[in-house]
Amino acid sequence: MVEEIKIETENLNVWFDSIHALKSLNIKIRKNEILGIIGPANSGKTTFLRSLNRLNELNPKYHSSGKIYIDNQDISKSDVNLLRRRIGMVFALPIPLPISVFDNISYGLRMQGVRDKKILSQAVEKSLKAAYLWDEVKDRLKENSLKLSGGQQQRLCIARALATEPEVILFDEPCSGLDPISTAKIEEAMFKLKENYTLILVTNNVKQAARVGDRTAFFLSGELIELNKTDQLFTIPKNKRTEDYIMGKFG
Amino acid sequence: MNPKRRQKIVFSLLFISSLLVITPIFLIFFFIFKEGIKVISWEFLTTSPARMGGGGVFPAIVGTLYLTLGTVLISVPLGVLAGIYLSEYAKENLLTRLVKLAIINLAGVPSIVYGLFGLGLFVIFLRFGASLLSGCFTLSIMVLPIVITATKEALNNVPQSFREVSLSLGATKWQTIRYCVLPYAFGGILTGVILSIGRASGETAPILFTAAAFYLPHLPRSIFDQVMALPYHLYVVATQVPGVERRVSYGICLVLVVLVILIDLIALITRYQIRKKKLW
Numbered sequence: 001m002v003e004e005i006k007i008e009t010e011n012l013n014v015w016f017d018s019i020h021a022l023k024s025l026n027i028k029i030r031k032n033e034i035l036g037i038i039g040p041a042n043s044g045k046t047t048f049l050r051s052l053n054r055l056n057e058l059n060p061k062y063h064s065s066g067k068i069y070i071d072n073q074d075i076s077k078s079d080v081n082l083l084r085r086r087i088g089m090v091f092a093l094p095i096p097l098p099i100s101v102f103d104n105i106s107y108g109l110r111m112q113g114v115r116d117k118k119i120l121s122q123a124v125e126k127s128l129k130a131a132y133l134w135d136e137v138k139d140r141l142k143e144n145s146l147k148l149s150g151g152q153q154q155r156l157c158i159a160r161a162l163a164t165e166p167e168v169i170l171f172d173e174p175c176s177g178l179d180p181i182s183t184a185k186i187e188e189a190m191f192k193l194k195e196n197y198t199l200i201l202v203t204n205n206v207k208q209a210a211r212v213g214d215r216t217a218f219f220l221s222g223e224l225i226e227l228n229k230t231d232q233l234f235t236i237p238k239n240k241r242t243e244d245y246i247m248g249k250f251g
Numbered sequence: 252m253n254p255k256r257r258q259k260i261v262f263s264l265l266f267i268s269s270l271l272v273i274t275p276i277f278l279i280f281f282f283i284f285k286e287g288i289k290v291i292s293w294e295f296l297t298t299s300p301a302r303m304g305g306g307g308v309f310p311a312i313v314g315t316l317y318l319t320l321g322t323v324l325i326s327v328p329l330g331v332l333a334g335i336y337l338s339e340y341a342k343e344n345l346l347t348r349l350v351k352l353a354i355i356n357l358a359g360v361p362s363i364v365y366g367l368f369g370l371g372l373f374v375i376f377l378r379f380g381a382s383l384l385s386g387c388f389t390l391s392i393m394v395l396p397i398v399i400t401a402t403k404e405a406l407n408n409v410p411q412s413f414r415e416v417s418l419s420l421g422a423t424k425w426q427t428i429r430y431c432v433l434p435y436a437f438g439g440i441l442t443g444v445i446l447s448i449g450r451a452s453g454e455t456a457p458i459l460f461t462a463a464a465f466y467l468p469h470l471p472r473s474i475f476d477q478v479m480a481l482p483y484h485l486y487v488v489a490t491q492v493p494g495v496e497r498r499v500s501y502g503i504c505l506v507l508v509v510l511v512i513l514i515d516l517i518a519l520i521t522r523y524q525i526r527k528k529k530l531w
Contacts, residue, residue: 053419060343085421095412097431108420111430157416164421 004031006168006198012066014047016059021047023222034190034199036213038206044222045202049170053087054080088161092173094153096145101137104145104156108164123163131159132189151182158189171201187212206246210234218242287505289498299468308503313470314478315452315510318462321387322451326394327444334402339428358396363456365393370460384474386462393457394447401443405436438522445518452511455482481507
């Protein structure tokens with residue numbers, strides 16, 4: 001069976017001034033999969049994510065070479081705002097904007113010019129349900145989102161990313177500050193989401209990649225060392241360095 | 252010396268320093284109030300001066316209000332926009348570094364220099380004459396660094412993550428600034444406005460040649476009229492006119508101080524109301 005390729009990079013190099021953060025990266029990400037990315041700190045995982053929605057460009061020291069294709073379109077040629085509507089992102093720490101739950105989730109749509117209350121309400125409800133948060137906040141939509149707990153805030157951020165109906169969602173260590181129960185809820189949401197979305201999950205938690213990822217990639221010092229089906233990567237890694245990392249010998 | 256005693260000594264030092272800092276302020280207020288209150292009357296506040304050093308200060312109050320209002324109207328939009336540009340758009344290069352350096356240095360220029368500059372540019376070259384308009388422009392140039400710096404600081408204090416969230420949701424750069432950065436910088440910007448109000452309403456030198464009238468017992472009829480202003484009136488009454496009772500000067504002082512406090516209070520209450528609504 002031929003898998004449909006959603007994202008493809010071609011010799012992607014990223015520098016921040018003289019620091020070579022990503023080195024000749026060639027990677028293919030399939031549609032409707034969860035790709036886990038593991039690797040020690042400073043291995044380029046987050047840089048890779050932020051290349052995909054072109055958030056790296058905010059950094060004045062950033063420059064790059066190579067190509068990234070989404071649905072075979074070169075993203076450097078697409079309108080950056082339209083691109084970011086297609087690619088949602090959930091950051092490491094929950095970053096709710098200090099406005100109401102409703103306003104947070106409808107933010108992306110409102111910025112697209114949607115004013116119709118009914119459409120916004122529907123989108124908010126749908127996104128919150130998909131992020132497994134609806135039952136907890138349906139009576140608190142008008143409340144300031146900073147009043148939610150940490151785990152709820154992170155699911156709020158997922159719902160917010162979903163509301164613009166993206167095709168790809170990038171998770172940048174989404175559970176790093178959360179307790180195990182909140183983590184479990186977010187992983188549950190991810191499983192459900194992959195039916196409709198392509199997910200990329202950067203995580204410091206090797207076990208999380210093992211639990212959630214269909215395939216897992218191992219990054220080291222800006223290079224892709226190994227990419228394989230999750231069960232294969234974790235049971236019979238081909239590369240010695242992958243094995244060392246998984247076994248906890250470094251990192 | 253044991254740590255507990257050392258702690259006590261340090262605490263006392265800190266406490267005494269703070270006390271020393273606020274003592275002069277209280278003393279100034281105390282003397283101005285004690286002396287000034289004697290001449291304050293309804294008549295003093297609402298009538299024109301009958302002769303120099305006598306009668307009321309109404310035209311000077313109105314003049315100072317006009318000058319302050321005009322300065323805010325010119326400097327705040329200009330300063331806030333410049334601050335947004337410098338903080339959000341300008342790339343780090345030699346030119347922007349020069350601009351930033353210039354702004355810092357501008358804040359340290361003596362106010363009489365602004366007065367002479369205003370005389371040259373607005374009064375003579377642009378032919379506004381000595382007028383309310385020239386005065387407002389001159390004061391605006393003086394307070395612009397305050398507004399720009401406050402705006403820049405306020406914007407820098409908004410977490411970068413807010414901008415990233417907004418952009419990652421597909422908002423444009425301007426939408427991000429408008430809906431995700433400015434609302435949270437508003438309090439800080441208002442602080443800058445409050446500071447510039449205090450500065451604009453109290454300065455004498457910048458309006459000396461550009462706007463202030465020595466004696467003008469009526470209100471300005473247009474923006475091209477000269478105006479009386481409290482600080483300049485105070486200077487004139489205290490030093491230029493012989494035989495005026497000292498307490499009249501204190502009275503003018505008191506009016507000026509209370510006026511500035513009242514204007515600041517309005518801004519402070521606005522800021523408080525805005526911050527109360529937002530948790531952040």
